[in-house]
Amino acid sequence: MALAFGTLAVVLVALLSLLALERLRDSALLPTLRALPVRLTGARLHALADSYDPGRELRAEQRARELLRSCVNEEEWSMYCELGFLRVNSTLAREDCAYLLYPHKPILAYVPACGLIVGEYCVEFPDHTRPYGSARLPDADDVLAKWMALAADERGLIEQANMHLPGRQIRMAKARRDLARLASWEREHQPRPAGPSSVPAR
Amino acid sequence: MKLLRVKPGHGDVVLAEGDVEVPEQHAQLLQAFRSQLDAGMWAAVPTSTDAGLRQAEMVHSFEDIPIGAERVIFFPRAAGGR
Numbered sequence: 090m091a092l093a094f095g096t097l098a099v100v101l102v103a104l105l106s107l108l109a110l111e112r113l114r115d116s117a118l119l120p121t122l123r124a125l126p127v128r129l130t131g132a133r134l135h136a137l138a139d140s141y142d143p144g145r146e147l148r149a150e151q152r153a154r155e156l157l158r159s160c161v162n163e164e165e166w167s168m169y170c171e172l173g174f175l176r177v178n179s180t181l182a183r184e185d186c187a188y189l190l191y192p193h194k195p196i197l198a199y200v201p202a203c204g205l206i207v208g209e210y211c212v213e214f215p216d217h218t219r220p221y222g223s224a225r226l227p228d229a230d231d232v233l234a235k236w237m238a239l240a241a242d243e244r245g246l247i248e249q250a251n252m253h254l255p256g257r258q259i260r261m262a263k264a265r266r267d268l269a270r271l272a273s274w275e276r277e278h279q280p281r282p283a284g285p286s287s288v289p290a291r
Numbered sequence: 292m293k294l295l296r297v298k299p300g301h302g303d304v305v306l307a308e309g310d311v312e313v314p315e316q317h318a319q320l321l322q323a324f325r326s327q328l329d330a331g332m333w334a335a336v337p338t339s340t341d342a343g344l345r346q347a348e349m350v351h352s353f354e355d356i357p358i359g360a361e362r363v364i365f366f367p368r369a370a371g372g373r
Contacts, residue, residue: 145300152302156295156364160337162345195372211372218330221300226367230297234366237335237347251371 140222153229160233164278172270175232177239189267190235192228195258196250199268206264209257210250212238292356294323296332296365303364324353324363332365 158166161175169175178201179186186207189197195209214234215224226234238246255261294306307323309316328334328351335347336357350356356363 142300149298149300149302153297156297156303160345160347160364162339162343165345212369213372214367214369216299216367218298220298223299224367225299226297227299227302230302230366233364234297234369237337237364237366238333238349238369240345240347241335241349246369249369249371251373 142221145221146227150227150229153227153233157229157233157236161236167278168271168274169229169232172267172274174267175236176271177236180243188239189264189271190232190239191259192231193225195253196235196239197255197259197264197267199264204265204268206255206261206268208255209253209259210247211253211258212246212250292320292360293362294320294327294365295362296327297367306365321353327365328352331368333368334363334365336360336363 157169161169165175173191175190177188177190179188179198185200185202186198187201188210189199191197195211197209198207199205200207212235214226214231216226217224225231235246255264292311293308295303296306297303306327307320309320311317311320324334334350336350338346338348338357338360340346348357350363
């Protein structure tokens with residue numbers, strides 16, 4: 090008896106599904122559903138294309154670089170231009186540590202004495218007003234925000250950041266290469282000891 | 292003194308500019324300063340020492356701004372990133 094009812098139910102469900110499918114084919118719903126992902130992607134791309142203006146972003150970056158330049162000293166500015174990051178020494182008394190500040194990347198903490206990479210402090214400065222649809226500051230403004238926050242309240246910023254092990258976002262090979270570039274840059278820029286004068290003494 | 296704010300797609304924007312000694316301009320600066328803090332911004336004053344060391348100082352109220360500061364820079368509050 091139960092078997093007969095079960096079979097009947099399966100047959101009924103199958104018949105109803107066939108009828109529903111026929112009606113679905115006749116209606117405009119199926120083509121609409123099929124086109125939905127394409128329309129959604131297209132709309133998103135269109136919106137992004139509308140809001141992104143390379144010229145505007147370039148001008149913003151130039152202004153940001155001028156502001157950064159006016160805040161840091163000549164040596165730091167030169168470091169940023171040539172290496173693409175800023176180095177800031179820790180001011181926390183008991184820690185011999187320094188930081189590399191990259192635009193839109195975590196703050197890399199390392200020990201200058203031995204080159205040991207301690208970790209990545211992930212911190213962002215999102216502007217939720219999103220004037221052009223993006224919360225992302227220009228690169229140099231992001232570095233400036235990190236620099237000002239570290240210079241003014243290092244402990245506060247570090248406590249606010251999410252700390253991760255080295256190599257999570259900045260590859261270890263890149264970090265080591267950047268430390269080597271920094272060491273080389275510092276050798277080039279350190280003041281040379283006064284040598285013998287090229288003008289013969291009389 | 293200038294109040295600047297860094298913004299996506301803009302770089303820095305001058306919010307207000309004036310002399311803190313002039314009462315009307317002081318009021319304008321104060322209003323702009325408060326509105327930025329109310330909007331959740333952080334404010335910092337770039338400083339420099341006689342030895343040429345560049346630093347920054349966070350300010351939490353208008354009265355905290357060091358005397359003679361030429362500009363205050365507002366930037367979005369830090370958030371832990373991924």
